[in-house]
Amino acid sequence: MIETKNSAVEVGEGLPQLLTYAFKSLDQQPSVWGLATNGLRYQLVYLRRDVQPIYQLMPLLNLNESPDAIELLQVFKAICKLPNFQ
Structure with missing residues (x-):
């Protein structure tokens, strides 16, 4: 799950929206990785x-x-090697 913002916006401003969508996806899977970015800064989040x-x-x-x-x-390279990565 990825949430992107304009580079003028701090990356943390995308976290509430990312977490909302990611928590909803936990209904269909036991865990999820999320990424909030503004193109310069990257914040990875793991939800379980x-x-x-x-x-x-x-x-x-x-x-x-x-x-x-x-x-x-x-x-990113490690994520691409995950067995269920699409």
Whole structure:
């Protein structure tokens, strides 16, 4: 699940909308990954269905900072290798 915003908008402003859609998708699956981005900053979120659904914010990654950019590409590469990735 991906929520995008204009680069002039802070990435955190997309989290409420992303979390709303992602929590609804937990009706059909036990967990979901979400991504909020403004094109420069990327915030990954992991949600899991439990007695009380929970979510975990991953560290904010900045495309303009070399270590973050490399880590972001590694994350995307790993996601593409997931068995149910479409």
